[in-house]
Amino acid sequence: MTSARIGRARDSLLGLALGDALGSQFFVPANRPAFDSRTVPPAPWQWTDDTEMACSVLLVLARHGTVDQDDLAASFARHHDFDRGYGPSTGRLLRLVREGGDWRVLAREAFGGQGSWGNGAAMRVAPLGAWHAGDPAEAARQAERSAVVTHPHPEAVAGAIAVAVAAALAAATARPAPGVFLDGVLEHVPDGTVRAGIAEARRLLTVRDPGTAAAVLGNGRQVAAHDTVPFTLWAVARHLDDYETAFWTTAAAGGDIDTTCAIAGGIVAARVGAEGLPAAWLDACEPLPGWAAIP
Template identity: 70%
Template sequence: MNRAYATLQALAVGDALGSQFFVPANRAAFEAQTLPPGPWQWTDDTEMAASVYRILETHDTIDQDALARTFAENHDFDRGYGPSTNRLLRLIREGGDWRTLAREPFDGQGSWGNGAAMRVAPIGARHFDDPASAAREAALSAEVTHPHPEAVAGAIAVAVATALPRTTPGAFLDTVIAHTPPTNVRDGIVEARHLLPLADPLTTSAILGNGRQVAAHDTVPFALWAAARNQGDYERAFWTTAAAGGDIDTNCAIVGGIIGDPPPHWIAQCEPLPL
């Protein structure tokens, strides 16, 4: 199994398991940090990450036009996409130009949502131990749907984190910060670096955000704090991330992709990858 595929699988498990805790019947399992019954269905996070993986396998780089087509062709309205992304992918499928359509929100800057960050981990895995290449390819992947500087910075930060070998939490975030463009996302990661001594995800997410705004700067800093503190331990990383609430499936998809290596019995409960 190649590293990018394994990372996609780890992302999907985080996404699929995290999404189960929006179901009221699973609230007790969430509070007890126990697994809900399977199978666990993944969301748009995994569907888009699978498209990124396909493009890497086919082109060995991010071909933006091919990625836009692949996103549109594999778009399943029922997977939990936001309304603006649903519209964007529908219009691309109907022949629209992604370069124009993606920049329509925010007065021509495009969306600053967390959608580019949630799907980017396979790029980091593809460029393992080469954070500069991971950052460059992540920016290309983000621009197709989320060209706002905050969204691009979020994608870069997550790809760089996924590309890094295991190291100390401080060194991990220092490297991510060094490759992330000056933005609110970067400022949030700097704050996450200062908060590494904290162990409580609720306190930390109250400062950094937990994705409730579905924005890159409200999502990525906390996810990187959770990943930095839990390298090498997927289960602990997942429950630390989920405990903060907010956009649980996306937060856990990001952290799962960075950490990698979910337990085999968790993989068995996850819906098969869309490949």
């Protein structure tokens, strides 16, 4: 375990938390744009379950150097704060784990034994990808291990793999062209709806309007991996070196803004580092929890 690896993952976590906290400030009525201008709301900005769970991912990596699934489930359950906006199925799972339940059984109760295909595994995984910078294959393997603890459905797993691989590629030295970047992600994502959506995002890279792209790819309104991950990768592929522009591009599509911006923020921050995040935004963001301090 190197300080550089920990540093990249911390930067990604910080960018994820910032995207989550600022994104959560925007209320978006159905079929309405997120906002009319790039004006940030008053501080403070509080992060949500996206950040709380991502903190556990990084904490477990720092402890073990790999995804220890039992420790990850225990950390999710121990630090579960109902008021952070958890979905009902995840909240129930974590409560039952705290009471002694087996995550291996509980996580597969939804969708006829396949488990949830929500975006929860994808929203928290970017720091894991940054941890494995330049090694997308290992990022994919570890992302799968992290996903199945709460979201074992193949589409949820595919979404987590896609985000982790994107962060691993973003954190590498060379700056890939947008199409090359998405091609690199597609190499590791298993067949299914998420992969098809990313392939469609690859074809839409010439589109400039986020609303147009989201009309095809989704914007997280369904809170599903296939409705969330392809659009966020479209946004970050086009703005991989510019955190602020990546945020506004992602948020402009509306939908599940805290989650889409957490994903986008974690990926871009894996590349630009903490120094690439807007200082005034960081000042407005709620600090990370004390228990998430990485040794």
